[in-house]
Amino acid sequence: MRKVTIKDIAKAVGVSYSTVSRSLSKSPEISLETREKVLAACREYGYTANYVAKSMVMGKTEIIGLIVSSMDNPFMSELSDYIERYAREKGYNLMVCTTSHNEKQEDEVFRLLVGRQVDGIIFFPSFSTSYDNLKPFIDGVPTVFMSENLRDLPESYIAVDNREGTRLGTEYLHRLNHRKILYFGRRKHSTTHQLRAQGYMDACRELGMEPSFMDSDHPFSSIQKGYALARELFARPLAYTAVAAATDSLAIGMLQAAGEAGVRIPEDLSLLGFDDIIYAGLPVINLTTIRQPKEAMATTAVDMLLDRINNPMTAYSHIILAPSLVERGSCQRLSCQNN
Amino acid sequence: MRKVTIKDIAKAVGVSYSTVSRSLSKSPEISLETREKVLAACREYGYTANYVAKSMVMGKTEIIGLIVSSMDNPFMSELSDYIERYAREKGYNLMVCTTSHNEKQEDEVFRLLVGRQVDGIIFFPSFSTSYDNLKPFIDGVPTVFMSENLRDLPESYIAVDNREGTRLGTEYLHRLNHRKILYFGRRKHSTTHQLRAQGYMDACRELGMEPSFMDSDHPFSSIQKGYALARELFARPLAYTAVAAATDSLAIGMLQAAGEAGVRIPEDLSLLGFDDIIYAGLPVINLTTIRQPKEAMATTAVDMLLDRINNPMTAYSHIILAPSLVERGSCQRLSCQNN
DNA sequence: CTGAAAGCGCTAACAG
DNA sequence: CTGTTAGCGCTTTCAG
Numbered sequence: 001m002r003k004v005t006i007k008d009i010a011k012a013v014g015v016s017y018s019t020v021s022r023s024l025s026k027s028p029e030i031s032l033e034t035r036e037k038v039l040a041a042c043r044e045y046g047y048t049a050n051y052v053a054k055s056m057v058m059g060k061t062e063i064i065g066l067i068v069s070s071m072d073n074p075f076m077s078e079l080s081d082y083i084e085r086y087a088r089e090k091g092y093n094l095m096v097c098t099t100s101h102n103e104k105q106e107d108e109v110f111r112l113l114v115g116r117q118v119d120g121i122i123f124f125p126s127f128s129t130s131y132d133n134l135k136p137f138i139d140g141v142p143t144v145f146m147s148e149n150l151r152d153l154p155e156s157y158i159a160v161d162n163r164e165g166t167r168l169g170t171e172y173l174h175r176l177n178h179r180k181i182l183y184f185g186r187r188k189h190s191t192t193h194q195l196r197a198q199g200y201m202d203a204c205r206e207l208g209m210e211p212s213f214m215d216s217d218h219p220f221s222s223i224q225k226g227y228a229l230a231r232e233l234f235a236r237p238l239a240y241t242a243v244a245a246a247t248d249s250l251a252i253g254m255l256q257a258a259g260e261a262g263v264r265i266p267e268d269l270s271l272l273g274f275d276d277i278i279y280a281g282l283p284v285i286n287l288t289t290i291r292q293p294k295e296a297m298a299t300t301a302v303d304m305l306l307d308r309i310n311n312p313m314t315a316y317s318h319i320i321l322a323p324s325l326v327e328r329g330s331c332q333r334l335s336c337q338n339n
Numbered sequence: 340m341r342k343v344t345i346k347d348i349a350k351a352v353g354v355s356y357s358t359v360s361r362s363l364s365k366s367p368e369i370s371l372e373t374r375e376k377v378l379a380a381c382r383e384y385g386y387t388a389n390y391v392a393k394s395m396v397m398g399k400t401e402i403i404g405l406i407v408s409s410m411d412n413p414f415m416s417e418l419s420d421y422i423e424r425y426a427r428e429k430g431y432n433l434m435v436c437t438t439s440h441n442e443k444q445e446d447e448v449f450r451l452l453v454g455r456q457v458d459g460i461i462f463f464p465s466f467s468t469s470y471d472n473l474k475p476f477i478d479g480v481p482t483v484f485m486s487e488n489l490r491d492l493p494e495s496y497i498a499v500d501n502r503e504g505t506r507l508g509t510e511y512l513h514r515l516n517h518r519k520i521l522y523f524g525r526r527k528h529s530t531t532h533q534l535r536a537q538g539y540m541d542a543c544r545e546l547g548m549e550p551s552f553m554d555s556d557h558p559f560s561s562i563q564k565g566y567a568l569a570r571e572l573f574a575r576p577l578a579y580t581a582v583a584a585a586t587d588s589l590a591i592g593m594l595q596a597a598g599e600a601g602v603r604i605p606e607d608l609s610l611l612g613f614d615d616i617i618y619a620g621l622p623v624i625n626l627t628t629i630r631q632p633k634e635a636m637a638t639t640a641v642d643m644l645l646d647r648i649n650n651p652m653t654a655y656s657h658i659i660l661a662p663s664l665v666e667r668g669s670c671q672r673l674s675c676q677n678n
Numbered sequence: 679c680t681g682a683a684a685g686c687g688c689t690a691a692c693a694g
Numbered sequence: 695c696t697g698t699t700a701g702c703g704c705t706t707t708c709a710g
Contacts, residue, residue, distance in 0.1 A: 003479065005687055016697045021689060029695060046475055052394050052456045053687035056702050061391060063434070070420055072617065077416035081409055084437050088448075093455065095402070096435050098423050109427075116432065117391045136385055140342065223621070256622030278411065282562070283595030284623040344703060355681045360705060368679060392703035395686050 005050065009041045024049065055117065064092045064305065065113035065121040069101045069220065074277040075294070076124070079146070082298030083122060090306060092119070101126045101220050110134055114141055120305040125149050126220065128191040142308035144301055149191045151318070156308060158301050158319040162192055165290040165323035166199030169244050169272045172325055174207050177334035178242040178270060181209065184254065185216040185229060185246035196246055196274065212240070221246065226253020234261035241334055242270035248277045248289055251330075255285065266332035276326050286329040293321050344389065348380045363388065394456065403431045403644065404452035404460040408440045408559065413616040414633070415463070418485070421637030422461060429645060431458070440465045440559050449473055453480055459644040464488050465559065467530040481647035483640055488530045490657070495647060497640050497658040501531055504629040504662035505538030508583050508611045511664055513546045516673035517581035517609060520548065523593065524555040524568060524585035535585055535613065551579070560585065565592020573600035580609065580673055587612035587619045587628055590669075594624065605671035615665050625668040632660050 006024075010017035015034060022030050023038035041047075055061040064087050068076045084094045095118060097109035106125065113121055120142040125131070128149045131138065138155060145157035166183075173181050183200045187193035197213070204211040214233060218225045226249060234257055245251035251273035258265050265271050273280055273289035280287040300319055308314060345363075349356035354373060361369050362377035380386075394400040403426050407415045423433045434457060436448035445464065452460055459481040464470070467488045470477070477494060484496035505522075512520050522539045526532035536552070543550040553572060557564045565588060573596055584590035590612035597604050604610050612619055612628035619626040639658055647653060 003687095007687080017687090018689080018698080019696055021687095022696085025689085031695060034695085046479075048450065048454045048476075050456060050687055051454045052391055052400060053702090054689080055391050056395055056687075056704095057689045059702075071410060071423065072413075072417040072420040074411075074413070074416075077413075077419075078411040080416075080435075081411040081437060084410065084435055085439075088436065093451065094435055096419075096423055096433050097427065098420060100424075111387065112432065115387045115390045117389060137387075227622075252621065259622060279618060279621065282591065282618065282621075282624070283566075283598060285621070342703095346703080356703090357682080357705080358680055360703095361680085364705080370679060373680085389703055392686090393705080395688095395703075396705050398686075 003050070004045045004047050006047070009038065009045055009047055012045065013037050013041045060119050060309075061117050062092050063095050063116065063118045064302070065109075065116070065118040066094055066096045066124075067106065067109055067113070067121060068096070068098060068124045069126050070098050071096070074279055075275055075292075078278060078294050079124075079298055082295050083302060086299045086302045090302060092302075092306075099126065103127055103129065107133060110137055120144070120309045122146060122301050122305060128189060142305060142312070144305045144308065146297065146301055147192055148195055148320075151191060154316055156304055156316045156318065158297060158304060158321070159192070160292040160297065160323050161320045162195040162323075163199035163202070165274060165292075166196045166244060167203045168199075168323060168325055169274070169290050170200050170203035171207070173242045173244065173270060173272060173331065174203070174209065176242070176270065176331060179209055180240045180242070181212070182233075182240040182243045183211065183213045183246070184233075184243045185221070185226065185250040186213045187216050187218070187246065189219070193246055200244055216246070216250070221249040223249050223253040223256070226250035227257050228253070230254035230257035231261070234258065234263055238263065238269065240269065242272070242331070244272045244274075246274060248273035248275040248280045248287060251287055251289070252279060252285060255287075255330075266330050270331040270334075272331055280326075281328065288328045288331040289326050290323050291326045292323060296321055342389070343384045343386050345386070348377065348384055348386055351384065352376050352380045399458050400456050401431050402434050402455065402457045403641070404448075404455070404457040405433055405435045405463075406445065406448055406452070406460060407435070407437060407463045408465050409437050410435070413618055414614055414631075417617060417633050418463075418637055421634050422641060425638045425641050429641060431641075431645075438465065442466055442468065446472055449476055459483070459648045461485060461640050461644060467528060481644060481651070483644045483647065485636065485640055486531055487534055487659075490530060493655055495643055495655045495657065497636060497643060497660070498531070499631040499636065499662045500659045501534035501662075502538035502541070504613060504631075505535045505583060506542045507538075507662060507664055508613070508629050509539050509542035510546070512581045512583065512609060512611060512670065513542070513548065515581070515609065515670060518548055519579045519581070520551070521572075521579040521582040522550065522552050522585070523572075523582045524560070524565065524589040525552045526555050526557070526585060528558070532585055539583055555585070555589070560588040562588050562592040562595070565589035566596050567592070569593035569596035570600070573597065573602055577602065577608065581611070581670070582608065583611045583613075585613060587614040587616045587626060590626055590628070591618060591624060594626075594669075605669050609670040609673075611670055619665075620667065627667045627670040628665050629662050630665045631662060635660055 006020045010020045023035040071077045099105040124146045148159040186197045201211045273287045276289045276291035345359045349359045362374040438444040463485045487498040525536045540550045612626045615628045615630035
């Protein structure tokens with residue numbers, strides 16, 4: 001069951017196959033009559049252009065590679081969804097690769113995508129470690145990073161302003177009269193998370209509060225991790241009136257631990273998340289959080305990438321999007337006496 | 340910045356480029372010595388095989404196309420994640436297209452994928468309508484459907500046993516002494532959902548209960564829809580002790596409406612979902628539900644597809660996986676007096 | 679064991 | 695306006 005090619009329909013119509021090619025593209029230099037005939041034949045025989053062959057000669061595939069840790073993860077899947085839609089709107093298809101937060105696999109799929117001749121790569125790195133081994137490849141294909149993790153690399157990246165996000169959140173909590181705020185789940189080996197911790201510290205300093213941390217050693221956030229960590233926290237008497245969690249997942253884990261420990265949120269403890277994953281807005285979760293503008297991040301990433309693809313000479317650009325506060329039900333104003 | 344090709348390294352080593360090609364593939368007919376030299380040169384010059392060219396001559400791309408309604412949707416994103424991982428393990432990459440539950444777009448991306456010369460397509464159809472327009476294309480590329488929606492098409496499909504799922508759930512509720520069970524969110528224009536409704540009816544008949552439905556006109560499930568529908572339900576006095584929801588999303592929407600209406604779950608009303616999306620297990624949601632075995636569905640779908648790809652002559656196969664009950668906290672045993 | 683040559687389906691000069 | 699030709703990077707006979 002061979003696929004019908006340009007040659008088949010050339011023979012059918014009785015023209016050369018370059019004429020067919022021209023009829024199919026919007027070449028002006030073709031008579032209306034022949035074009036009609038060609039188009040008719042294409043329909044009759046069910047011709048579909050072969051993009052592989054086309055890519056071969058055009059030197060571009062119109063495919064964008066996307067590297068993410070995993071897609072079953074509300075933040076990533078939302079982002080991926082926006083990216084796919086927007087890219088397709090722009091005439092590009094998406095080839096998705098997951099890495100399971102595995103550094104070696106990040107390498108592997110990057111190479112894979114390069115071999116596939118993708119026109120560009122949107123890369124969501126899980127680590128802040130050096131990408132030395134990837135460097136020669138990155139030079140070979142337009143890449144935009146979606147994260148501040150690699151901000152020191154001479155590459156384009158887009159991210160939310162993590163530092164500003166936690167600062168915003170901390171100020172909000174302060175405005176609600178909280179003075180003892182715990183930063184929950186600091187991760188030291190991620191630039192993104194260092195920045196979040198930094199924003200919290202900055203706000204604390206400005207507002208005259210003592211920063212206080214509960215660290216997480218885990219390489220990525222999960223509800224489970226938040227749960228485990230929060231259990232530790234609740235095992236001792238509560239020394240805080242509010243917590244700023246490093247991510248929504250962590251916050252949701254704390255929600256469960258709180259329920260079990262009899263800590264009421266927000267009555268006994270205000271809880272602030274980060275990311276605004278779709279779970280956060282769920283009725284029974286109802287988490288107040290710092291929102292990352294996912295759709296804007298996605299479309300901007302694609303636009304940046306296409307820009308690099310079309311103008312290879314342009315300088316690297318770094319775009320930092322503003323986070324925003326989404327007020328829901330997990331934070332409560334403290335009456336002054338409680339202070 | 341041209342990419343280095345097989346020819347470049349042929350010149351560098353001083354052999355013909357077919358020798359390079361042979362060294363790179365596991366051809367036995369090559370001296371260890373030359374192969375070493377070639378491999379060394381490849382490393383030195385940073386050669387990466389061009390899969391587009393390779394695809395061209397091999398007549399296959401080792402790419403699988405995946406068509407889903409959207410990826411920001413817990414069920415789909417989990418499934419997609421499993422599919423990507425397993426496919427890559429098998430040497431295939433994934434090209435993902437979303438359709439936004441739009442029939443015209445299903446067509447469009449299918450054609451697109453065919454043009455991209457994908458070796459096969461995993462298709463999650465949103466509709467039960469005829470796929471007449473797609474028929475000629477489907478014949479041209481191995482396709483497996485993930486859904487019972489197209490069970491009448493002479494094509495391979497894999498799905499969970501929807502009918503058995505609701506039957507299982509209804510029997511469970513009956514075992515908990517519930518006799519007045521509402522089926523919530525029946526969708527009439529989807530075969531999948533007709534089967535779920537059927538399973539519920541079958542169980543009702545067997546167990547001597549009167550089936551009762553609340554229909555949804557919406558083409559797909561969402562928390563919002565469940566919420567809206569449940570508000571209607573709770574506006575009148577409650578005539579049921581349990582509800583079997585058509586999907587987890589619908590059930591979660593009901594959870595919110597219940598909270599607002601002062602209906603306690605499970606004390607006042609037992610609630611059963613369907614799908615076991617990742618939200619369902621969330622601490623505060625804790626939904627008892629019928630689980631679709633997502634990982635098995637994903638790997639089986641890939642295996643079925645690869646099978647069709649490698650043996651084009653094999654007959655269509657239909658695989659129906661067994662659902663299972665996941666007991667969590669949203670269903671309660673009724674004491675007999677309450678009956 | 680290795681080289682030469684054909685060809686995958688298509689586009690893009692270059693001629694007419 | 696249309697046909698001829700070369701060639702994209704690679705695999706694979708077919709000869710040595």
